Amino acid sequence: MRVFDRAAVRRHRVRAAGRFADHDFLFAEVAERLADRLDDVRRDFATVLDLGARGGVMARALAARPASPLVVHADLAAELVRGLPRAVVADPEALPFAGGFDLVVSCLDLHWVNDLPGALVQIRRALQPDGLFLAALLGGETLVELREAWLAAESEIEGGAGPRVSPFADVRDAGALLQRAGFALPVVDSDRLTATYPDALALMRELRGMGEANAVAGRRPAFTRRDTLLRAAAIYGERFAAADGRVPATFQVLTLTAWAPHAAQQKPLRPGSAAARLAAALGVEEQGAGDAALRAPRGSD
Secondary structure, three states: OOOEOHHHHHHHHHHHHOOHHHOOHHHHHHHHHHHHHHOOOOOOOOEEEEEOOHHHHHHHHHHOOOOOOEEEEEEOOHHHOOOOOOEEEOEOOEOOOOOOEEEEEEEOOHHHOOOHHHHHHHHHHHEEEEEEEEEEEEEOOOOHHHHHHHHHHHHHHHOOOOOOOOOOEOHHHHHHHHHHOOOEEEEEEEEEEEEEEOOHHHHHHHHHHHOOOOOEOOOOOOOOOHHHHHHHHHHHHHHHOOOOOOEEEEEEEEEEEEEOOOOOOOOOOOOOOOOOOHHHHHOOOOOOHHHHHHOOOOOOO
């Protein structure tokens, strides 16, 4: 399935590389949050693959920790790893690695992958047994305001709407994909970050500066009409602006944590094999589902 134009993704990153540091606030914030997660893991990681390096934003967050590991920086665009040590131009859909890493970390990169299940399998294979995969990618609630404004403006002016904001995974999908890729102990959680801008046009410039402009394969080939652009910006302000006139932009961040399988890892118990009952641990009387229904107050649902 070809959801994204990967050549366009690369072009957008190349175009943004020169001034990416002026627009990397979201990446820096998420990188710090990922690094904080590592503080909760009681082990050292000697070799790390930084997948989607974006100028080293994740590596800088890792370097601030007590034990700085050996980091290999990989990105789809050479311009975003230029000057970094141990830099590799690599596509997550075709990784040139087979084992050797204690940790693979990816900061806001994998939401542009067409074959996410295949990329996750390759990431697992790049890890040592019992190696950790830690990633953040944008989820389905990202830029809901912008999506709504574009849909309304194009429908009003052009009689129909094209895809303007990427389709993103949700929490349940991400967890299922980790299991499908053969990871052990997968955990997925979600957080929402909100940034504000003077207007919708400022937000669009920011996305362009991030290298996150529209790269959906089915996007309209023609340039955006000026009247449609201005109408989308106006609708955005009308529907979402705060009292001070600034507009919000929502970014849903999914954090994925999983491990490459290893024989020493914890295994779930067989259903029905528990040695103690939950009711005993809680100090309450155990009731069957039927008993609870019979004892419900009269008139309750």
